[in-house]
Amino acid sequence: MKADPKGVLTGAHFLDGDHACSEGALSAGCRFAAGYPITPSTEIVERIASRFPQVGGMFIQMEDEIASSIAIQGAVWGGAKAMTVTSGPGFSLMMEHIGFAAMLETPCVFVDVQRAGPSTGQPTLPGQADMMQARWGSHGDYEIIALCPNSPQECYDLTIRAFNLAEEYRVPVMIMMDECVGHMTEKVVIPSPEEIEITERRYTTAKLGEYRPYFTDGEMVPPIAKAGDGHRFHVTGLTHDERGYPVMSPEVQEKCVRRLVDKIRLNAERIISLEESETEGADVIVVSYGITSRVSVKAIEMARADGIKVGHLRLITAWPFPEKRIRELVGRTGAFIMPELNYGQMFFEMQRVIDGKAKSYLLPHGGGTVHKPEVIYRTIKEAALECRPQVEESAW
Amino acid sequence: MSTTEIKFGGFGGQGVILAGMIIGRAASIYDKNKFATLTQSFGPEARGSACSAQVIISNEKILFPYVTRPEILMLMSQEACNRFLPEAVDDATVIIENDLVRPRHLKPGMKVYGIPATRLAEELGRKMILNIVMVGFFTAMTGLVNREAVREAVQASVPHGTEEMNLKAFDRGYEYGIQLA
Missing domain, CATH: 3.40.50.970 (Thiamin diphosphate (ThDP)-binding fold, Pyr/PP domains)
Structure with a gap:
């Protein structure tokens, strides 16, 4: 639509x-x-x-x-x-x-x-x-x-x-x-x-009296009803069955909450959007998001001018986190750097995914302004040297 | 790559931010192949006497968003001048309101251009359009953004019904600059 x-x-x-x-x-x-x-x-x-x-x-x-x-x-x-x-x-x-x-x-x-x-x-x-x-x-x-x-x-x-x-x-x-x-x-x-593509709300087609608010019909996401359209239904923050009524059993808890998690996790690849530049064959990859990603690109340009093979992976979606893509890159890239305006948040998620199979560098910043590109640039150089110790720094 | 960092300074109520908005809008919307990023100081200090707008104009996508060493300053109050002049590059172009600003501690390479914008605005009938007179003067003295682009941006930026008066103010400032140059 x-x-x-x-x-x-x-x-x-x-x-x-x-x-x-x-x-x-x-x-x-x-x-x-x-x-x-x-x-x-x-x-x-x-x-x-x-x-x-x-x-x-x-x-x-x-x-x-x-x-x-x-x-x-x-x-x-x-x-x-x-x-x-x-x-x-x-x-x-x-x-x-x-x-x-x-x-x-x-x-x-x-x-x-x-x-x-x-x-x-x-x-x-x-x-x-x-x-x-x-x-x-x-x-x-x-x-x-x-x-x-x-x-x-x-x-x-x-x-x-x-x-x-x-x-x-x-x-x-x-x-x-x-x-x-x-x-x-x-x-x-x-x-x-x-x-402009707009996703419309998917309303139930159930007959009056037959609508069950959490009946998914085998899909991950149930259709919704609009209050006032004639359907009598109940929704609650309590763990609920397909009818929307509370049920205090572990089985219903599993079914209800599992789907809340799975509808995102199993569709993660469809939801995630990333922006990548020169990540293939990179020695070092800077992973960044929000305003920090722009400052990172500036630093990456400086490092590339020195001949360093540095890629950029920008998280347009931070959640769900792009586990699959980072795992793919871990096998080929020596080091990952994440600058962020905090003392380490998305970095630790990235580190969990890297799982010790590549080096990871956190560039923390308390906020109040953005990173200086030079700071990110220096870390890229340091990381590149660590990954490729056989290349003399003077070669850059 | 050609990137220019500009700082617009004055006291609150003079239309400093609007002046920056007009130049940024002119560059990014009405001029050809230019990018512009505008940031403002929003801190409590911005509510005091010296307020500023920072604009970066480039022919490439702008990455780092803040102005660090302005190459052009447009100053409309003494306090803004005292505060912002030391940040400028050694050969900065400094555009001032003649009657309100006496630049101190200028570096030898700096070029200073003054205009009695308040008086010219008063002659046009409205003292408050001095910022638009300054924008016209800025356009003439820097040549950074096309004149027609800035005129269009003035028209698009000022309150409805005041376009004609503001365009007159712009032209007055521009002509003053051309005669000076």
């Missing part, structure tokens, strides 16, 4: 990442948002609040992030596409409801414009330290999808993708922006509505 032309601001714009994210949501068909404005994500809800009346959408400024993160789920069960927007401190408050969305299989989008933390940290400066929280922040076992844009253009594009993935897998999708990407202004091209 194509985008509703009403929400699509076709043309070339000079937008910051926050505003581009808002436009992505509008293009994707989002017509409900709830939030408690927080720097550096405020511009997203500001634009949403001013644009929604033009397209028949509704924005509610809630009393806090806990309320925001559940209001959107009510809107989704009422038939809307919905999102909430926040930054670290608010994201912490939303954790309970992320698990709730995962358990009820509520398709919805959470935007976290990451600032330096912990706690209130540095509101106006970038961080990437919510990456593990996005994956593991709520209790219990579940899977989510997390996307990491590195430019305003991608804030637009990936917001559309986030809504589409949310519908396809009935899962909360996180857009893990950072302050730098959110507040950076660049050219953003918004295509025409007929060029």
